[in-house]
Amino acid sequence: MNLGDCKVNPLGRNGGMNKDKPFKMFVGYDQREDIAYEVCRHSILKRSSIPVEIIPLKQSDLRKEGLYWRERGQLESTEFSFTRFLTPYLANYEGWAVFVDCDFLYLADIKELRDLVDEKYAIMCVQHDYTPKETTKMDGALQTVYPRKNWSSMVLYNCEHPKNRVLTPEVVNTQTGAFLHRFQWLEDEEIGSIPFVWNFLEGHNQVVEGNPRTFPKAIHYTRGGPWFEAWKNCEFADLWLNEMETYLQETKKKVEN
Template identity: 80%
Template sequence: MSIQSSQTKPFKIFIGYDTREDLAYEVCRFSLLKRSSIPLEVIPIKQTELRAENLFWRERNKLESTEFSFTRFLTPYLANYEGWALFVDCDFLYLADIKELVDEIDEKYAIMCVKHDYKPSEGTKMDGAVQTVYPRKNWSSMVLYNCGHAKNRVLSPFFFLILVVL
């Protein structure tokens, strides 16, 4: 299903931003814009800005390997719970038109992602961080959010307060 034909606004893409990976962010952004045949609005999710705006308060956990490990889940909120938006990790390189992915959007879903069974073979990852094995590993690396879907209303700055208590 193509949402772009009836949509006049640019498609929103939120890229997880980590201060240690600025170049990766710039490459990801450039590759998206270079190959896209549809208008895009590319927005970095910067934890420092979210903290400055009192939208993210969670203390950093030793298992978080990037600054966007949790802020990625604010995508529907940051898109004002309207339309569809894509979240992607900053280390993606796009070699094809993102419109191909946008054309796969199905309104019946709250989110769409690749449900692959990934089991890391290495014990460490970026910057020597511990490689934690858990179910659904990497499913949140690239997610299409149906931001207006009722199930995504829980994804707000207050969601992280609940996680802190748990």
Template identity: 80%
Template sequence: MTLANGNSDQVTNNGDVKKPFKIFVGYDPREDLAYEVCRHSILKRSSIPVEITPIVQSDLRKQGLYWRERNRLESTEFSFTRFLTPYLANYDGWAMFVDCDFLYLADIKELTELIDDKYAIMCVHHDYSPKETTKMDGAVQTVYPRKNWSSMVLYNCGHPKNKALTPEVVNTQTGAFLHRFQWLEDDEIGSVPFVWNFLEGHNKVVESDSTMFPKAIHYTRGGPWFEAWKNCEFADLWISEMQCMEKKKLSTS
């Protein structure tokens, strides 16, 4: 767990104490480097205190919070553990879940400024049908309604509807129920601009329109940490971030 700027709390101008914004990142041992780069990219650009926690399936199993058997369609270890975010945040305040295969190019403060308390969750409302039959390191590519909506979600953890996401529900409900947000009504799902979950290989940059440039790139098909995807779009940005991270580690060691 890491706090940006080294502060556990932030004192506002009127003397109120503002808690760090909680960010839960999906973790898979096969993508440890992706997680580290994602984390680094957030911390590097954040102007507000953030608390970053990896969601590690093996730890959740040890704690008795996750016991679901893995099926062949789960491409990562966080396919279902992501939905424990409100529980892990103690059903309090707003928190974000994000897949580890993201690269942040903008200040997370900009994203938090989009938060609207009338919603139970907020995310990018993708209309996405992948052409590939496999992704990442050969995992099966599946197609379903609201695909990729759950890959980056702002959770209003204290919202009454999100209290339905107990460990029991996350371990027993269907993938359709969880990934399609079926515990919510449609009007309880707020929208976030697509640039905060910019799908590599699907969304396109419009050079003449700065509002179309990604603020967070999602290497949903697979990223440069996999040999098969080392030349994917925006690979240079991810590699540059990795090199920056490694340089920083060397300078502080």
């Protein structure tokens, strides 16, 4: 997808989800975590029974397109800390689209996630009650604590909802982290909830033996995943490493052919 083609059509409202079109998923991209992005992308496409369009949110491209000019703050642990909020704009304010951090591993069909959408909400997400114990994460980035932490790490956006038209490049580049990450452009009742298994926090959420409803559909390695040396033995590291190996093998075969 060429970000330069993402011009807003003020008449482009299609009345909700069009299931004939590919489901758009914008994945946060950070140069330090290229392999995490590739494995996340692979895990989505491998299990999806519906057409999915995956767009990496590359800050460098967004800057070239004139859509992102914000200076990086000291508390931004990734390159997509704020670019994520451009999702409705990049989706042309049409239909539903997902933003997700790159440090996710999907274990279920994305159709199941799409089928959770409810038109009455402006956004939907896992509403975590999460206070991290660690003071650092990933490769030494400062771990911050704030209300609604991790809510914005995977969001289903009802891009046509009038409230989401607030999220213009100007607003995304100038508003505070609190305004954006806490969804302060919305009322509480405009934020829908989805089951925690779609944003299963490694090291925080737990699988309950004998209860299949607690098994993750998407693992979020929010503290740091096995692509970082310090987190190579984290919980569910084996699942991510297996997915990476499959991705690398498939990539090698494509190159050889």
